[in-house]
Amino acid sequence: xxxxxxxxxxxxxxxxxxxxxxxxxxxxxxxxxxxxxxxxxxxxxxxxxxxxxxxxxxxxxxxxxxxxxxxxxxxxxxxxxxxxxxxxxxxxxxxxxxxxxxxxxxxxxxxxxxxxxxxxxxxxxxxxxxxxxxxxxxxxxxxxxxxxxxxxxxxxxxxxxxxxxxxxxxxxxxxxxxxxxxxxxxxxxxxxxxxxxxxxxxxxxxxxxxxxxxxxxxxxxxxxxxxxxxxxxxxxxxxxxxxxxxxxxxxxxxxxxxxxxxxxxxxxxxxxxxxxxxxxxxxxxxxxxxxxxxxxxxxxxxxxxxxxx
Amino acid sequence: xxxxxxxxxxxxxxxxxxxxxxxxxxxxxxxxxxxxxxxxxxxxxxxxxxxxxxxxxxxxxxxxxxxxxxxxxxxxxxxxxxxxxxxxxxxxxxxxxxxxxxxxxxxxxxxxxxxxxxxxxxxxxxxxxxxxxxxxxxxxxxxxxxxxxxxxxxxxxxxxxxxxxxxxxxxxxxxxxxxxxxxxxxxxxxxxxxxxxxxxxxxxxxxxxxxxxxxxxxxxxxxxxxxxxxxxxxxxxxxxxxxxxxxxxxxxxxxxxxxxxxxxxxxxxxxxxxxxxxxxxxxxxxxxxxxxxxxxxxxxxxxxxxxxxxxxxxxxxxxxxxxxxxxxxxxxxxxxxxxxxxxxxxxxxxxxxxxxxxxxxxxxxxxxxxxxxxxxxxxxxxxxxxxx
Numbered sequence: 001x002x003x004x005x006x007x008x009x010x011x012x013x014x015x016x017x018x019x020x021x022x023x024x025x026x027x028x029x030x031x032x033x034x035x036x037x038x039x040x041x042x043x044x045x046x047x048x049x050x051x052x053x054x055x056x057x058x059x060x061x062x063x064x065x066x067x068x069x070x071x072x073x074x075x076x077x078x079x080x081x082x083x084x085x086x087x088x089x090x091x092x093x094x095x096x097x098x099x100x101x102x103x104x105x106x107x108x109x110x111x112x113x114x115x116x117x118x119x120x121x122x123x124x125x126x127x128x129x130x131x132x133x134x135x136x137x138x139x140x141x142x143x144x145x146x147x148x149x150x151x152x153x154x155x156x157x158x159x160x161x162x163x164x165x166x167x168x169x170x171x172x173x174x175x176x177x178x179x180x181x182x183x184x185x186x187x188x189x190x191x192x193x194x195x196x197x198x199x200x201x202x203x204x205x206x207x208x209x210x211x212x213x214x215x216x217x218x219x220x221x222x223x224x225x226x227x228x229x230x231x232x233x234x235x236x237x238x239x240x241x242x243x244x245x246x247x248x249x250x251x252x253x254x255x256x257x258x259x260x261x262x263x264x265x266x267x268x269x270x271x272x273x274x275x276x277x278x279x280x281x282x283x284x285x286x287x288x289x290x291x292x293x294x295x296x297x298x299x300x301x302x303x304x305x306x307x308x309x
Numbered sequence: 310x311x312x313x314x315x316x317x318x319x320x321x322x323x324x325x326x327x328x329x330x331x332x333x334x335x336x337x338x339x340x341x342x343x344x345x346x347x348x349x350x351x352x353x354x355x356x357x358x359x360x361x362x363x364x365x366x367x368x369x370x371x372x373x374x375x376x377x378x379x380x381x382x383x384x385x386x387x388x389x390x391x392x393x394x395x396x397x398x399x400x401x402x403x404x405x406x407x408x409x410x411x412x413x414x415x416x417x418x419x420x421x422x423x424x425x426x427x428x429x430x431x432x433x434x435x436x437x438x439x440x441x442x443x444x445x446x447x448x449x450x451x452x453x454x455x456x457x458x459x460x461x462x463x464x465x466x467x468x469x470x471x472x473x474x475x476x477x478x479x480x481x482x483x484x485x486x487x488x489x490x491x492x493x494x495x496x497x498x499x500x501x502x503x504x505x506x507x508x509x510x511x512x513x514x515x516x517x518x519x520x521x522x523x524x525x526x527x528x529x530x531x532x533x534x535x536x537x538x539x540x541x542x543x544x545x546x547x548x549x550x551x552x553x554x555x556x557x558x559x560x561x562x563x564x565x566x567x568x569x570x571x572x573x574x575x576x577x578x579x580x581x582x583x584x585x586x587x588x589x590x591x592x593x594x595x596x597x598x599x600x601x602x603x604x605x606x607x608x609x610x611x612x613x614x615x616x617x618x619x620x621x622x623x624x625x626x627x628x629x630x631x632x633x634x635x636x637x638x639x640x641x642x643x644x645x646x647x648x649x650x651x652x653x654x655x656x657x658x659x660x661x662x663x664x665x666x667x668x669x670x671x672x673x674x675x676x677x678x679x680x681x682x683x684x685x686x687x688x689x690x691x692x693x694x695x696x697x
Contacts, residue, residue, distance in 0.1 A: 002530055005530055006526050006527060006529075006530050009526045009556075010526055013522045013523050014523075016522075017520070124350075129350035129351055129354050129390075130352075130354050130355060130573075131352060131544045131573075133547070133573075133576070133577040135579055136579070137579045146555060146557065151529075153555060153556050153557055155555050224519070227520075228519040228520050228548060229547070229548065229551065229577070229579075230519055230544055230547070230548060230577070234351075234517075235519065238518075269523065270522075270523045270526075273524055273526070273527060274523070274526065274527060277512055277513055278512050278513055278514060278523060278524040278527070279486060279512075279513040279514075279515070281523065
């Protein structure tokens with residue numbers, strides 16, 4: 001089998017997955033950067049985004065037709081998913097994590113696991129166990145369905161997923177680096193107490209972090225739903241693990257590390273499938289993670305952790 | 310004080326029926342249980358619910374006729390969610406139920422395998438309607454029966470169809486790495502080689518992964534005539550056939566029996582499934598006159614039939630027939646039920662062929678049916694008889 005000829009296609013496959021992993025990883029890493037807490041419920045936030053997107057699509061189509069322009073429907077799906085997921089993220093912070101802010105870190109971790117199980121079962125209860133199918137045909141402009149150049153296939157949905165995920169990463173980079181709120185976020189991440197003394201409303205910043213991270217997770221959920229056309233109550237588990245891995249690979253706590261980690265993880269999985277039996281793709285991805293952590297325990301872009309006094 | 314008295318009373322009320330149940334187990338008067346083990350939640354929920362509902366129709370018919378020697382039949386659901394560990398829990402629950410004399414299922418090879426010993430050592434008869442791994446009936450147990458053909462019939466039959474009818478010279482086989490698909494892949498490859506097809510690509514996938522694009526890229530560069538995609542659940546087939554088309558792979562899509570689900574495969578794939586082939590252990594039920602009554606009842610109560618239901622209706626009828634015969638002398642044991650099942654000879658039901666079990670519990674002379682997706686529906690295009 002010619003592996004070289006598969007390379008361009010696998011790069012595209014990997015970039016699509018990588019963009020999605022990056023969006024999920026950002027949520028993990030932002031929360032960890034400020035609260036040193038692994039929000040295990042983040043995978044479920046992603047899953048809920050998928051369902052929210054499905055509902056928007058479902059409500060805006062009658063039969064196989066859309067009630068408005070496809071581009072508008074896609075935008076509303078993404079916005080709707082971000083709104084619902086963002087809200088769920090903020091609510092979970094308010095009711096499950098904030099009361100435990102002063103408690104030992106293990107308590108918040110267990111609370112996150114609880115939120116994860118709660119959300120999963122909530123969706124199972126109200127949406128059922130069967131997968132929901134995204135009838136995406138009507139969303140794709142005729143003629144742009146699949147573009148093939150020299151045996152390399154580039155579908156409309158892949159293009160959409162890649163461009164939207166990279167757009168969001170760009171916007172987030174701008175917000176964090178250039179705006180006042182971004183500055184406040186960075187300050188809070190550096191030292192939450194000192195930031196508080198400097199007059200930053202750190203509670204508000206934490207809410208913003210949950211809102212942004214969860215909204216991006218929700219966007220990832222609905223993008224994947226459009227691309228792979230299915231969502232069920234259990235998809236959050238796998239996605240959560242992948243997002244978490246990407247965050248650790250890039251250096252947890254570092255937003256750009258999360259983006260880099262996600263893209264690398266996606267590419268690794270795709271390329272590993274070409275080189276090995278496809279069942280080994282996760283083995284390869286995690287083996288690379290282990291090797292990276294051996295040589296750079298704080299991840300690719302992570303700073304060595306300083307003990308806080 | 311009052312509170313404590315109430316607590317004791319409630320506890321007694323909750324516990325007492327179990328003791329009463331034990332006392333009357335062998336001379337069933339009011340009620341008798343049959344279990345139904347399957348994945349009633351998760352990706353395979355649709356076919357499994359069809360199995361349950363079809364078996365329920367048989368139970369209702371028997372109850373209308375007076376049940377088992379006057380005892381009302383109760384149909385107990387045991388959900389394993391496709392997970393062997395949960396299937397073991399279901400099996401323990403069923404064998405501990407003293408009123409239970411038979412089980413329909415488990416419908417999947419890996420859950421059947423995980424529970425084989427538990428049901429076997431407790432002499433609780435099981436009739437599976439779909440589990441097809443040959444080894445299930447090769448381990449010396451006498452309690453396990455099936456109304457469907459085995460993989461060592463399906464594999465060679467599919468291989469023959471792929472070579473003789475589809476004219477394939479290059480075949481790609483992807484399997485989900487569960488007991489049933491691994492075994493089917495082995496059986497199919499063996500038969501393909503015997504038929505002279507040696508250009509075979511084999512790889513594995515993860516069920517429920519929702520994305521097969523990396524492995525489809527591999528398949529594309531292999532450029533097969535037929536892609537035999539072996540996955541348990543129909544939604545996985547929907548994604549696979551969609552991505553096969555997306556990548557422009559010019560091959561016949563050939564699906565395993567789990568894909569025979571109009572909503573979760575054909576409709577979910579939004580046109581991509583058109584022209585796909587699929588094999589199944591049960592025939593086009595609409596072509597069999599004896600099945601008319603069952604079809605009417607099912608469609609009236611539960612909606613459309615995909616193909617998993619009819620064998621379950623048949624299996625439940627056979628199980629209840631055996632139980633009724635075992636109970637004729639006013640006394641019933643689980644062992645008697647198993648013995649009566651082995652005595653079933655040429656049972657004529659709704660499947661269009663007489664059912665007899667061989668010594669191992671396998672169907673004597675099973676068949677594999679082939680369907681093609683035409684105009685958004687499954688059309689039966691062929692049948693190959695088993696070589697068991």
